[in-house]
Amino acid sequence: MKIIILFCISCAVFSTLGETKKINEDQSLAVELAYDLDRVPRASQLRQSKLKEKEEIQNSKNDKDPDNNKKKRSKKNQKKKEKITVKKSNRKSMKESKRKSMKESKKKSTKQKKNGGDKKGSKKGNKGKRQKKNKNTKKIKGKKTRKTGTYKNAGISKQDxxxxxxxxxxxxxxxxxxxxxxxxxxxxxxxxxxxxxxxxxxxxxxxxxxxxxxxxxxxxxxxxxxxxxxxxxxxxxxxxxxxxxxxxxxxxxxxxxxxxxxxxxxxxxxxxxxxxxxxxxxxxxxxxxxxxxxxxxxxxxxxxxxxxxxxxxxxxxxxxxxxxxxxxxxxxxxxxxxxxxxSHAVTTQAPGRRHMRLNLNKLFHN
CATH class of the missing domain: 1.20.140 (Butyryl-CoA Dehydrogenase, subunit A; domain 3)
Known part of the structure; x- marks a missing residue:
């Protein structure tokens, strides 16, 4: 019997100890949750305060030396101008190089013509000359000759x-x-x-x-x-x-x-x-x-x-x-x-009433 009683007492003790542990754990969890809830708005407040401090620092710098911004802008503009000048200079150099190459090629062609040149080159040059002559002759056709005042195409004379x-x-x-x-x-x-x-x-x-x-x-x-x-x-x-x-x-x-x-x-x-x-x-x-x-x-x-x-x-x-x-x-x-x-106007007497009545009767009766 004693053993049973002791066993029961030990079970009750262990059960009470387990419940106290759970209570402690629940309390610790509640404390952590409350801390976290307080922690979120504090973090946002800290961020805002840091941003305000940065803005105040920048404003104070600008107030102290307002020429810094102008200097930065001037540096940017100078860089852009330098890039533009570089591009222009590159273009000019390219154009000059092309001109030089064209001049050199012309000089070479003139030297070849003086020296006789190759047969192939001479044939090509003759073909180009012939084509130019043909174009010029085509353009001249139908035009008016200045000396005589006549036309090569006789049918166009009246229209011109x-x-x-x-x-x-x-x-x-x-x-x-x-x-x-x-x-x-x-x-x-x-x-x-x-x-x-x-x-x-x-x-x-x-x-x-x-x-x-x-x-x-x-x-x-x-x-x-x-x-x-x-x-x-x-x-x-x-x-x-x-x-x-x-x-x-x-x-x-x-x-x-x-x-x-x-x-x-x-x-x-x-x-x-x-x-x-x-x-x-x-x-x-x-x-x-x-x-x-x-x-x-x-x-x-x-x-x-x-x-x-x-x-x-x-x-x-x-x-x-x-x-x-x-x-x-x-x-x-x-x-x-x-x-x-x-003064020579003649005044005549106005007719009487009897004459007027007679005249009126004559008018109405007639």
Missing amino acids: TCYDDLLAKTKKFVLYFYQSQKLNRITSWVKLAQNKKAKALSTFSPARDALGTSTNQGTSCAGNSSALGAANTTYNTLVSCNTTASTICDVSLNATSDTLVTSCTTALATYIADFRACLKTGACSCFQGLEEAGAECENFLTLENQIKAEKNDCINPDKTGSFGNCRQEERLATTFTVVCCA
């Missing part, structure tokens, strides 16, 4: 001269177009002046007669004596307008200029019409076949200026006795006739 002919014909077209406009202006101005001349003989007589009756032939102005002087001047100008205006407006062309204008207008008009027709077809032969007007039809500037000046004198209101001046005085004559005839 077409550009020059067309250019000359277009220049003539522009010249003739402007000259035809000048001729049209000359003829229109002459017609205008001749019409004014014909009108001047009779158009101012009614105003002259009316002013003469109101002013007693320019001697009195009963309505307003202060207007007598102006009325008298207008009356005197109107009296002579039929002769002065007709003489000033006598614009005409002499026999030679008249024949020249008529002939040149037709010649220039035909050339302009034919040129426009050729533009529609586009054929070179059409342009080449155009008949040009003579040199006498290429300058009408002096005649245009002469007729223009005579026409302006005819219609100028500031020139005394001209058609324009007489027309201006005619408008003033209307006012002077009214002013000077004011």
Whole structure:
């Protein structure tokens, strides 16, 4: 019995010891886990602090000597420039070497030609010369010979001269177009002046007669004596307008200029019409076949200026006795006739009411 009891007691002791070991092991594991959990954020904090220290050190260095960065950059740029210069020098050296080699090869070829050279080399050189000659002859074919002005290919002659002919014909077209406009202006101005001349003989007589009756032939102005002087001047100008205006407006062309204008207008008009027709077809032969007007039809500037000046004198209101001046005085004559005839106005008695009624009844019943 004792033995059994002792055995039981020993088993209980061993079991308690095992449990205490497990408890100790669990406690140690828990302590290690807690340490590890504390260890992770501490490591990250340490890293961040180290990085901040490095940045502060670099900033302090830069503040102390800011030229360090510039020096580093300048060194890099110098290295790049050195590389570029090396490349350029290598290229130049290659080009020079090629030039030297080409010069040497040319010298050798010239020496061989002087000495006679090999037969093979001479044959090759002759072949190259023949090929060059053939190329030159091919290029020369179809070209214009400068001395004679003829062409080796006879069918190309018209096409080659077409550009020059067309250019000359277009220049003539522009010249003739402007000259035809000048001729049209000359003829229109002459017609205008001749019409004014014909009108001047009779158009101012009614105003002259009316002013003469109101002013007693320019001697009195009963309505307003202060207007007598102006009325008298207008009356005197109107009296002579039929002769002065007709003489000033006598614009005409002499026999030679008249024949020249008529002939040149037709010649220039035909050339302009034919040129426009050729533009529609586009054929070179059409342009080449155009008949040009003579040199006498290429300058009408002096005649245009002469007729223009005579026409302006005819219609100028500031020139005394001209058609324009007489027309201006005619408008003033209307006012002077009214002013000077004011005292001679006859007043009539207004009709009575009985007469008005009778007249109205007649109108409605009829």
